[in-house]
Amino acid sequence: MVLFLNRYKNIFSQNLIADIFANLFSYGKSTFKKDFSNKNYSKVVERIREKDEYKNFARIFENIIQIVFENKDNYKGIGNGEVFELLPNNLKDFKDLWIIQKNIIEEKEIKNCEVLEKFLNKEEIDDIISKNFKLEKIITLKSFHYQFCLYASHFFQIDYEKFIKSFFNKKNNDVCKENLLKFFFKSSYCNVSNYDDYKRNIRNIINQKNIMKYSTFRNYFNGIEGEGNKKLLYLIYYALYLYLDFLEFLKKEFEIDKDIFCKFIKEIKRRN
Numbered sequence: 350m351v352l353f354l355n356r357y358k359n360i361f362s363q364n365l366i367a368d369i370f371a372n373l374f375s376y377g378k379s380t381f382k383k384d385f386s387n388k389n390y391s392k393v394v395e396r397i398r399e400k401d402e403y404k405n406f407a408r409i410f411e412n413i414i415q416i417v418f419e420n421k422d423n424y425k426g427i428g429n430g431e432v433f434e435l436l437p438n439n440l441k442d443f444k445d446l447w448i449i450q451k452n453i454i455e456e457k458e459i460k461n462c463e464v465l466e467k468f469l470n471k472e473e474i475d476d477i478i479s480k481n482f483k484l485e486k487i488i489t490l491k492s493f494h495y496q497f498c499l500y501a502s503h504f505f506q507i508d509y510e511k512f513i514k515s516f517f518n519k520k521n522n523d524v525c526k527e528n529l530l531k532f533f534f535k536s537s538y539c540n541v542s543n544y545d546d547y548k549r550n551i552r553n554i555i556n557q558k559n560i561m562k563y564s565t566f567r568n569y570f571n572g573i574e575g576e577g578n579k580k581l582l583y584l585i586y587y588a589l590y591l592y593l594d595f596l597e598f599l600k601k602e603f604e605i606d607k608d609i610f611c612k613f614i615k616e617i618k619r620r621n
Contacts (some may be wrong), residue, residue, distance in 0.1 A: 363382065363385040363386075364382065365562075365563060366381070366385070367379075367381035367382040367385060368563055368564070369563070369584060370393070370396075370397070372580040372581070372583070372584060373580070373581065373584070374396055374397055374399070375399075376396055380396075381393060381396075384396075439503060440499065440500070440503055442464045442467070442495075442496075442499060443496065443499070443500075445461065445463070445464040446464055446492070446496065448461070449461075449462065449464075449465070449477070453477075453480070459477060459478050459480070462474055462477070462478065465477065467495065468491050468492070468494070468495035469488060469491055469492075472484065473487065473488050473491070476488065485603070486603050486605045486609050487609055487612065487613055489599060489603055489605075490596070490599060490605070490609075490610070490613040491613065491616075493595060493596070493599060494510075494513075494613075494617060497509075497592050497595075498510040498513065501585075501588050501592075505581070505584070505585055505588070507585070509585075509588075510617075510620065512585065512589070513589065513592065513617070514617060514618055514620070516589060517614060517617065517618050518618060524614065525607065525610050525611035525613075525614040525615070526607050526611065528555060528597065529593040529596055529597055530554065530555045530557075530590075530593055530594060530597055531555050533589070533590060533593055534551055534554075534555065534569075539569055539570055550565070551569070554594075557594065557597060557598060557601070560594065561590060561594075563584075563587055566583070566586075566587050566590060567583060570583065570586060
């Protein structure tokens with residue numbers, strides 16, 4: 350959770366959130382940007398509530414967005430954890446995981462580990478409780494995967510883990526040994542221009558010198574096809590890009606070798 354927020358805090362700006370909301374809630378981007386500039390969060394909530402399926406999201410948005418923006422420069426990006434008190438019950442796991450993480454940082458006893466049973470095996474849970482951290486690398490990958498899918502499933506109202514598994518299952522068994530972003534950009538729905546500056550930009554994104562903005566993503570991925578809201582579909586695939594980008598970031602940050610990473614991918618593909 351900490352690493353995810355730190356890596357992407359510069360792209361999840363008010364400008365990008367306004368862009369996302371404009372695609373989701375049938376208002377112009379400039380309307381949301383004006384609301385944010387005026388700190389008129391209640392008006393944003395009112396606009397979101399017009400969409401019946403997002404009433405729950407609207408209910409928690411106003412307080413959460415203020416806390417996140419006020420604390421965006423501290424290492425947690427979540428203040429003292431008060432943001433978790435506002436989450437609905439189906440996102441309560443974020444709070445439980447944050448408490449475990451906080452106890453690890455502050456070298457306190459680790460307890461109330463029921464949430465860990467949802468994505469870790471007994472050996473991995475024992476490794477955390479005993480504070481051996483010999484399995485830190487595989488635990489880090491699984492923890493990120495679980496949290497990302499939990500949030501994305503709630504936000505997009507789909508089974509996001511199933512969507513990710515579908516992506517991995519379409520690839521060959523060696524996908525874990527390759528750069529995941531390279532696989533992503535080779536997909537049939539990606540339309541990379543022949544212009545050299547586009548190719549250079551893609552190389553920089555694959556090598557993680559840059560993080561691809563949503564507006565750039567729309568230019569490269571105009572071949573995405575599917576049923577339902579086309580704008581929402583682009584956001585779902587943009588989230589997949591962020592997911593893969595962060596996995597590659599974790600591989601470098603924690604020096605995760607291919608054997609551990611392949612074990613992680615295989616377990617994800619087998620999950621029920």
